[in-house]
Ligand SMILES: Nc1ncnc2c1ncn2[C@@H]1O[C@H](COP(=O)(O)OP(=O)(O)OP(=O)(O)O)[C@@H](O)[C@H]1O
């Protein structure tokens with residue numbers, strides 16, 4: 071059964087925690103909701119579970135409108151951010167709770183309930199702790215009890231709110247593998263919330279990136295990492311640097327230097343690139359000074375302050391009408407110019423091989439092998455507040471990415 | 479070469495005060511308990527049994543005393559359940575819902591604590607007395623509120639109103655609604671959620687509130703004194719009866735009835751301790 075979230079909006083007072091969110095979760099899928107703190111992940115799960123009523127829009131379970139379903143009727147398994155185990159019940163009673171409160175005609179006999187609860191505890195691999203109370207368990211054990219409890223009623227959809235949030239890195243990793251294996255075995259439609267991108271990318275079939283109450287991008291992990299749909303996603307997933315840049319006559323200009331031809335319309339843009347998409351080269355188009363250098367796995371990561379004032383040997387492919395001392399197109403005020411503070415002072419991150427790493431203070435030249443361009447940020451992003459009159463049309467969604475990839 | 483002459487001393491516990499200070503604090507607390515709690519209690523019992531158990535029993539079996547005991551138990555049996563219902567409803571409303579007038583409700587719950595019990599009694603005299611608007615109507619229908627059981631119950635309910643609610647509200651506020659929400663997602667209805675999740679979570683606070691409420695309901699003097707009319711054997715509760723006996727210089731009987739009140743307090747304390755002990759035992763057995 072698919073779950074469809076159709077233009078859902080959720081307001082708390084005048085604040086919109088969810089703003090026109092649409093998403094389809096396919097049957098049997100493992101979907102991650104990823105986003106910074108306060109982006110509305112928990113709110114979306116709660117709306118799905120029926121714990122919050124959407125202010126606008128609707129949710130469909132299959133083709134049934136969820137508005138007509140109470141929390142109980144939705145048959146959802148919910149694992150809460152802080153587990154919310156019943157403190158006064160033993161582990162076994164916690165897991166058995168869902169079965170023991172079914173209507174009498176559907177309720178299995180007592181012995182059967184206990185047996186099923188034990189089977190679930192074995193499934194999540196914490197048998198033998200039946201008679202403990204929640205506060206006598208470790209965080210990882212509590213997490214598993216919460217999962218077993220949510221599974222007891224055989225839910226149609228499993229919702230997990232930062233299931234591994236409170237755990238240390240090692241247990242997290244174990245549980246992550248366990249959850250993936252568990253999902254592959256049982257095939258529950260599962261939505262889990264995380265603000266750990268590694269977790270989302272490693273675990274999920276598809277990742278939903280949320281920001282400020284909106285869905286920024288829904289994609290499989292590869293697409294999300296390789297082709298982010300918005301500057302936010304680019305900056306949020308993986309490491310990246312960004313620079314103000316300009317497209318003029320089909321060429322990309324950064325800090326007064328031409329990088330290469332790009333299939334994009336003329337105008338100011340923002341250039342994003344990942345640290346490993348930079349390459350040191352004696353003829354590199356970009357010039358900078360190494361201000362910091364640190365070890366990252368098998369490479370070194372350099373912080374490079376770009377130097378906009380070009381040395382005399384400017385790239386030979388610079389267009390004659392854009393001399394390097396006045397590269398910025400004259401028609402826009404917020405474009406980078408030689409000596410502009412942002413380009414000069416905000417260091418960018420690039421990765422280099424450890425044996426070839428230049429020392430701190432060295433001047434280097436490098437190329438960007440895979441730049442991604444997005445429209446330059448105009449006004450600061452509209453804060454999401456409710457329109458004064460309810461029912462008035464919402465402002466159009468944020469700027470659509472106008473992405474272009476260029477080989478360097 | 480002077481070697482260290484003193485034997486190595488055990489270092490003081492890192493967070494502890496010097497032993498002298500600790501002993502002093504314990505002594506002060508104990509002295510206060512003995513002087514203000516234990517001694518009066520012992521002297522009440524001593525006085526009651528001064529002329530032997532037979533005289534004690536006779537004083538209690540006296541008809542007026544029996545009537546006072548019966549009345550006190552009746553009042554408590556009505557007031558305490560009402561208080562539980564009100565306390566649960568108020569605590570639930572205040573902690574689980576947002577509504578207009580919530581702050582006012584919280585303030586009002588405390589009202590009985592902030593007015594003198596005598597005033598609480600007088601309120602009902604003003605409401606139901608002969609000079610009040612309701613008075614003649616009640617009289618016409620043969621309904622006796624003042625100087626009768628209803629008046630005493632009303633005054634007691636008023637005075638004891640905050641006990642259960644006051645115990646529950648902070649606890650339920652701290653616990654939040656997470657467990658209730660979990661129960662809902664597991665398919666539990668409203669009543670099952672209340673009975674299986676909310677109530678067990680607050681049961682000790684509830685019990686504590688009930689004990690306090692019960693002690694006050696049985697021991698209330700001021701408010702009840704105003705509405706009771708002091709009709710011997712009819713509208714005298716135990717505290718009122720003790721006072722009458724005392725004023726008549728019948729010390730033995732006065733202390734005998736007082737002993738019963740003190741005993742009630744001790745029994746409730748014991749019950750509470752036993753419950754807590756049982757709980758901790760159960761948890762220990764469950765632990766690894
Ligand atoms: N009951 C509420 N009343 C008012 N505002 C709320 C309420 N619940 C959530 N919000 C607001 O809605 C926004 C989204 O909250 P939500 O809990 O969904 O964030 P989240 O993405 O789960 O964050 P986190 O990663 O920190 O858990 C936050 O700004 C939060 O302050």
Ligand SMILES: [Mg+2]
Nearest residue numbers: 111112113151
């Ligand atoms: Mg959250």
